[in-house]
Amino acid sequence: MKIATFSTKAYDRAFLSAANAAHGGRHDIVFLESRLSKETAPLGQGATGICAFVNDVLDRRVLETLYAGGTRLIALRCAGFNNVDLVAARDLGIQVGRVPAYSPEAVAEHTAALMLSLSRNIHRAYARVREGNFSLDGLTGFNFHGRTVGIVGTGKIGVCVARIMAGLGCQILGHDPGENRDFLAAGGRYVAMDELFAQADIITLHCPLTPDTRHLIDHAAIERMKPGVMIINTGRGALVETRALIDGLKSGKIGHVGLDVYEEESDLFFENLSGQIIQDDVFARLLTFPNVLITGHQAFLTREALTAIAETTMENVAAFERTGTPAFPVTMEMLA
Numbered sequence: 001m002k003i004a005t006f007s008t009k010a011y012d013r014a015f016l017s018a019a020n021a022a023h024g025g026r027h028d029i030v031f032l033e034s035r036l037s038k039e040t041a042p043l044g045q046g047a048t049g050i051c052a053f054v055n056d057v058l059d060r061r062v063l064e065t066l067y068a069g070g071t072r073l074i075a076l077r078c079a080g081f082n083n084v085d086l087v088a089a090r091d092l093g094i095q096v097g098r099v100p101a102y103s104p105e106a107v108a109e110h111t112a113a114l115m116l117s118l119s120r121n122i123h124r125a126y127a128r129v130r131e132g133n134f135s136l137d138g139l140t141g142f143n144f145h146g147r148t149v150g151i152v153g154t155g156k157i158g159v160c161v162a163r164i165m166a167g168l169g170c171q172i173l174g175h176d177p178g179e180n181r182d183f184l185a186a187g188g189r190y191v192a193m194d195e196l197f198a199q200a201d202i203i204t205l206h207c208p209l210t211p212d213t214r215h216l217i218d219h220a221a222i223e224r225m226k227p228g229v230m231i232i233n234t235g236r237g238a239l240v241e242t243r244a245l246i247d248g249l250k251s252g253k254i255g256h257v258g259l260d261v262y263e264e265e266s267d268l269f270f271e272n273l274s275g276q277i278i279q280d281d282v283f284a285r286l287l288t289f290p291n292v293l294i295t296g297h298q299a300f301l302t303r304e305a306l307t308a309i310a311e312t313t314m315e316n317v318a319a320f321e322r323t324g325t326p327a328f329p330v331t332m333e334m335l336a
Helices: 010-022 060-068 086-092 104-119 122-130 156-167 181-185 193-199 219-223 242-251 281-286 303-323
Strands: 002-005 028-031 049-052 073-076 095-097 148-152 171-175 188-190 202-205 229-233 254-259 292-294
Touching: 010 028, 010 303, 049 303, 060 086, 073 303, 086 095, 095 303, 104 122, 104 156, 104 202, 104 229, 104 254, 104 292, 104 303, 148 156, 148 193, 156 171, 156 181, 156 188, 171 193, 181 188, 219 242, 242 254, 242 281
Parallel strands: 002 028, 002 049, 049 073, 073 095, 148 171, 148 202, 171 188, 202 229, 229 254, 254 292
Antiparallel strands: none
8 A cells, every 4th residue: 555654754754664674664654744724635636544743734625636646545653643534534434543642751761751850840950060069949849749640631641640640658649531440549539620620739631632622721610620739731732721731831820830731733743943043932932931841742752662563553454454444533522
């Protein structure tokens, strides 16, 4: 099968090529650096499969162009599917597969790294020491032991975060439409969202982005939180309303913010913009706060995760060849 892979980086090429070789090298993978959009969709001409990533656009117009060029499978190399018009895919008869669980430990450990760095001002201390400034003024942190961590979304990643936080001596609260026994076994306790907001010293987001969860953290939610709360988002950018986050930081209601995702990240992340002026004024404002730590959507970026992503992507392709359906399909029911 010919597979056009968009938004390709060097690590994508290496790990997907290795996974393809493990499947006998039977697929013709075309690696494209371009992000998938209405302008670049014609590059997929002749490819039965399209391999896409988080910031590729798969709206109705793009899907129609791909379908006309012969595409019948969208193989997402990520867990999220909010960038795909599933109604259009269904109407066109295009199958959509994803990677539901590549390495929950990778994202959970990055989440913990953001929390610990913020709590002990590691990012600020690192910058100071490099300039020969060894003053400790302004670097006072706090212990995690005895703190309450609220986890929104208690799937595989949320459970891994719960285990890490429990190991640090934290009290664990969770919120999810369905209870997970593994979360309970990790010492978590389910509560209503309002109770989680009111009690948690640290709130971390691990739920999918759906119409119901878009801007889950907004002005009203922040108003219900404890003063000085730490907010962490390694899920999807639009779970958080950025302007509300900025207002909370300015007022002091929010004490720390750690982000690996951003709701307008498609114009920023995964590219080297160091020689340019950032045009996004909202993002630029975020960067001015000393208690904000941002990474560029790298929580997934471990060797173990990249291996699993590539292998599962090839599983989806192989299953589609055999049965017409990917091994891990995305269905309309998953939007509920």
